[in-house]
Amino acid sequence: MTFALVCMSHSPLLEFSEAPQEVLDEVHGAFGAARDFVTEFDPDLIVSFAPDHYNGFFYELMPQFCIGYEATSVGDYDSETGPLDVPAELAQGLAVSVIEAGLDCAISLKMEVDHGAVQPLELLFGGIARKPVIPIFVNSVAPPFAPMRRIRLFGRAVGDYLRSLDARVLVIGSGGLSHDPPVPQIATATEDQRKLLLNGRHPTAQARAARQQRVIDEARAFARGESAIMDLNPEWDRNLMAILASGELDQLDGWTAAQMAAEAGKSSHEVRTWVAAHNAMQAAVGEYEATYSYYRPIRELITGFGVTTVVPKR
Ligand SMILES: O=C(O)/C=C/c1cccc(O)c1O
Numbered sequence: 520m521t522f523a524l525v526c527m528s529h530s531p532l533l534e535f536s537e538a539p540q541e542v543l544d545e546v547h548g549a550f551g552a553a554r555d556f557v558t559e560f561d562p563d564l565i566v567s568f569a570p571d572h573y574n575g576f577f578y579e580l581m582p583q584f585c586i587g588y589e590a591t592s593v594g595d596y597d598s599e600t601g602p603l604d605v606p607a608e609l610a611q612g613l614a615v616s617v618i619e620a621g622l623d624c625a626i627s628l629k630m631e632v633d634h635g636a637v638q639p640l641e642l643l644f645g646g647i648a649r650k651p652v653i654p655i656f657v658n659s660v661a662p663p664f665a666p667m668r669r670i671r672l673f674g675r676a677v678g679d680y681l682r683s684l685d686a687r688v689l690v691i692g693s694g695g696l697s698h699d700p701p702v703p704q705i706a707t708a709t710e711d712q713r714k715l716l717l718n719g720r721h722p723t724a725q726a727r728a729a730r731q732q733r734v735i736d737e738a739r740a741f742a743r744g745e746s747a748i749m750d751l752n753p754e755w756d757r758n759l760m761a762i763l764a765s766g767e768l769d770q771l772d773g774w775t776a777a778q779m780a781a782e783a784g785k786s787s788h789e790v791r792t793w794v795a796a797h798n799a800m801q802a803a804v805g806e807y808e809a810t811y812s813y814y815r816p817i818r819e820l821i822t823g824f825g826v827t828t829v830v831p832k833r
């Protein structure tokens with residue numbers, strides 16, 4: 520086996536949550552299952568599809584996809600700060616291959632990533648630079664969004680390149696599922712929020728702490744049933760996970776951004792990372808099967824929380 524896939528929700532609230540201990544134990548049990556899976560697989564290379572939450576990508580110039588040749592974690596929500604171990608030549612080979620396949624994609628020689636990209640690396644490998652990783656940004660937070668068909672084709676183009684490598688490759692999709700955390704929207708932004716969304720790079724420690732505290736407070740209110748943010752949608756989440764597990768990925772082509780937001784919240788677009796990752800896996804190996812699947816809607820984390828591990832069909 521030279522390919523394996525892990526998709527998982529992330530939540531920066533994990534470390535700040537007031538979720539009941541039994542819920543946190545269950546979630547950490549799911550992380551443990553995924554950790555055992557990747558430990559046994561022992562990848563040479565990780566290819567990680569992840570969103571950004573206005574820490575590395577801004578409306579000053581917002582691509583739909585970006586492959587990093589170098590990347591640094593900004594360390595939001597107390598995540599590890601510093602450089603990822605990006606194999607620049609492989610990242611460049613991937614970008615050239617994807618672009619030559621006709622899938623327009625930005626590149627960055629100085630990518631900045633946030634909890635969306637680094638939380639799986641911390642949880643699965645114990646640190647952000649323990650394994651070589653090619654970070655791939657998939658816009659999941661800043662409208663307008665690429666059509667879902669395009670996400671499928673982009674994921675496939677990545678998988679086509681990975682198939683040519685003589686390496687043990689772990690593909691990661693980080694994000695989702697249904698959720699609507701209080702991330703500002705450009706359409707309704709106040710003057711201060713607009714500044715952040717346009718170019719809020721490298722905020723002061725005070726500004727970052729204030730921004731994060733607002734989200735932490737909102738999560739606590741949401742868990743108490745006192746928040747106006749949209750509720751989680753377990754039915755939508757389970758249906759999506761079933762489609763991804765079935766391998767019938769073109770079923771998602773017709774999903775529109777407006778529908779996704781209306782049914783599952785404005786950050787449900789983070790499932791684009793799962794969709795791209797499953798398509799990369801399918802292009803690389805053909806048929807696949809899930810070996811582990813966990814799901815629970817967790818208001819304290821403001822997300823439908825899913826973890827799944829996938830191998831080529833045996
Ligand atoms: O504050 C942010 O930038 C994001 C918060 C968040 C909360 C819950 C689930 C997620 O996927 C998030 O990114």
Ligand SMILES: [Fe+2]
Pocket residue numbers: 529570572635694695786789
């Ligand atoms: Fe997120």
